Amino acid sequence: xxxxxxxxxxxxxxxxxxxxxxxxxxxxxxxxxxxxxxxxxxxxxxxxxxxxxxxxxxxxxxxxxxxxxxxxxxxxxxxxxxxxxxxxxxxxxxxxxxxxxxxxxxxxxxxxxxxxxxxxxxxxxxxxxxxxxxxxxxxxxxxxxxxxxxxxxxxxxxxxxxxxxxxxxxxxxxxxxxxxxxxxxxxxxxxxxxxxxxxxxxxxxxxxxxxxxxxxxxxxxxxxxxxxxxxxx
Amino acid sequence: xxxxxxxxxxxxxxxxxxxxxxxxxxxxxxxxxxxxxxxxxxxxxxxxxxxxxxxxxxxxxxxxxxxxxxxxxxxxxxxxxxxxxxxxxxxxxxxxxxxxxxxxxxxxxxxxxxxxxxxxxxxxxxxxxxxxxxxxxxxxxxxxxxxxxxxxxxxxxxxxxxxxxxxxxxxxxxxxxxxxxxxxxxxxxxxxxxxxxxxxxxxxxxxxxxxxxxxxxxxxxxxxxxxxxxxxxxxxxxxxxxxxxxxxxxxxxxxxxxxxxxxxxxxxxxxxxxxxxxxxxxxxxxxxxxxx
Numbered sequence: 001x002x003x004x005x006x007x008x009x010x011x012x013x014x015x016x017x018x019x020x021x022x023x024x025x026x027x028x029x030x031x032x033x034x035x036x037x038x039x040x041x042x043x044x045x046x047x048x049x050x051x052x053x054x055x056x057x058x059x060x061x062x063x064x065x066x067x068x069x070x071x072x073x074x075x076x077x078x079x080x081x082x083x084x085x086x087x088x089x090x091x092x093x094x095x096x097x098x099x100x101x102x103x104x105x106x107x108x109x110x111x112x113x114x115x116x117x118x119x120x121x122x123x124x125x126x127x128x129x130x131x132x133x134x135x136x137x138x139x140x141x142x143x144x145x146x147x148x149x150x151x152x153x154x155x156x157x158x159x160x161x162x163x164x165x166x167x168x169x170x171x172x173x174x175x176x177x178x179x180x181x182x183x184x185x186x187x188x189x190x191x192x193x194x195x196x197x198x199x200x201x202x203x204x205x206x207x208x209x210x211x212x213x214x215x216x217x218x219x220x221x222x223x224x225x226x227x228x229x230x231x232x233x
Numbered sequence: 234x235x236x237x238x239x240x241x242x243x244x245x246x247x248x249x250x251x252x253x254x255x256x257x258x259x260x261x262x263x264x265x266x267x268x269x270x271x272x273x274x275x276x277x278x279x280x281x282x283x284x285x286x287x288x289x290x291x292x293x294x295x296x297x298x299x300x301x302x303x304x305x306x307x308x309x310x311x312x313x314x315x316x317x318x319x320x321x322x323x324x325x326x327x328x329x330x331x332x333x334x335x336x337x338x339x340x341x342x343x344x345x346x347x348x349x350x351x352x353x354x355x356x357x358x359x360x361x362x363x364x365x366x367x368x369x370x371x372x373x374x375x376x377x378x379x380x381x382x383x384x385x386x387x388x389x390x391x392x393x394x395x396x397x398x399x400x401x402x403x404x405x406x407x408x409x410x411x412x413x414x415x416x417x418x419x420x421x422x423x424x425x426x427x428x429x430x431x432x433x434x435x436x437x438x439x440x441x442x443x444x445x446x447x448x449x450x451x452x453x454x455x456x457x458x459x460x461x462x463x464x465x466x467x468x469x470x471x472x473x474x475x476x477x478x479x480x481x482x483x484x485x486x487x488x489x490x491x492x493x494x495x496x497x498x499x500x501x502x503x504x505x506x507x508x509x510x511x512x513x514x515x516x517x518x519x520x521x522x523x524x525x
Binding site for chain 1: 400403404406407409410411413414415416417418419420421
């Protein structure tokens with residue numbers, strides 16, 4: 001479904017991603033793990049067209065999309081729930097969700113809104129509230145719900161557990177599994193290794209701009225190299 | 234005289250009709266500021282260009298300004314859109330300070346072009362209804378001023394509907410606060426920038442058509458309005474649309490009252506007195522929000 005070959009990207013002279021190869025198949029949950037500052041968010045932003053890659057290819061549903069404009073990538077069903085949520089604080093919860101279908105699935109807006117509110121009932125109680133007044137966990141739900149409003153074929157979740165209480169993290173991971181069960185392919189970019197491997201089918205471990213390790217989640221959990229790569233020991 | 238409520242009401246209403254134009258010019262400025270986060274220094278020049286456009290449509294084509302608005306508002310929307318997307322944005326390389334300088338440069342070009350093409354002669358048009366007065370009870374008001382007030386209120390309502398009921402309006406508000414988030418849901422930020430600039434320019438064209446029947450046009454006509462519009466935007470809160478509309482109306486009233494108290498030619502002193510007071514005691518304006 002998504003193929004990344006020899007991807008290079010960075011900011012100006014700063015080279016962050018140095019030759020990544022990656023495959024995502026339909027229906028999977030794939031975790032991309034790594035410590036802070038190894039390039040996880042850069043990878044996301046490159047996939048979504050926010051950063052232009054300096055080399056390599058990205059093939060999405062058989063089409064090359066490296067360097068395509070973000071709105072075109074969203075329209076084709078590759079949607080990101082970004083790190084830091086990036087919700088619209090001055091808009092209501094409902095308006096935030098509505099804008100999730102600005103570029104895609106606009107006709108199914110009402111139906112999808114209903115579906116998102118079943119997944120995140122707490123948002124339903126706050127539809128008319130300004131999004132900036134929500135708690136961190138609710139904002140994460142809103143950002144995820146907004147992403148789902150565009151009927152993604154592939155949803156990239158960047159650090160969905162960041163800043164959430166342990167209970168909220170459990171709830172979030174449970175929801176990710178449910179969303180996947182309804183047919184949405186998921187890339188889960190996380191620092192939270194144990195819980196991510198608990199729900200992922202496969203994982204890639206990013207270290208200094210290259211994938212140091214990859215394989216089925218069940219195998220990686222037991223792999224001593226994981227701890228090594230992750231902790232940089 | 235000042236204790237007479239009928240007189241006070243008459244002055245206040247008169248002020249509102251002048252404030253309506255201030256409100257419209259300020260609304261355009263506030264929209265562009267709110268979304269692009271820059272002061273559009275070319276705003277007054279665009280008003281001037283729209284006034285000339287309405288003037289020549291009337292003198293050469295015999296088109297009444299109230300009819301011309303149907304062509305000028307969409308025309309100036311397109312002009313503003315193209316100006317932002319293909320002139321201001323490419324020259325600015327994404328830096329806000331550059332945008333500021335580019336709009337300043339554009340205003341110098343427009344003003345001098347107008348001076349070169351149309352000279353500094355003060356031009357007016359004669360429409361029969363300019364001398365028509367409507368009795369509203371407390372006073373009689375010139376018809377064009379009544380029309381301006383009505384139009385400003387209508388635009389306020391239309392604007393509010395656009396911003397809260399349409400995807401375009403929501404996208405504009407989204408881009409104003411969270412550009413990266415907007416890109417992530419597939420909003421083209423460049424397009425929204427240009428639409429906002431276009432809308433701001435279209436509102437200015439509308440203001441020009443409402444203004445021309447009772448006003449004049451020269452190449453420097455925009456300055457007076459843009460200075461007041463800037464005050465209005467600060468007063469209402471930078472980037473607040475409602476603040477711009479109410480602020481404009483309020484400044485019109487302030488100007489009318491200080492005109493009565495201090496003499497017609499000193500009327501604008503009140504406006505700038507208010508400006509200084511607001512900056513001293515409420516620097517975020519009445520409807521502005523602190524940005525962290």
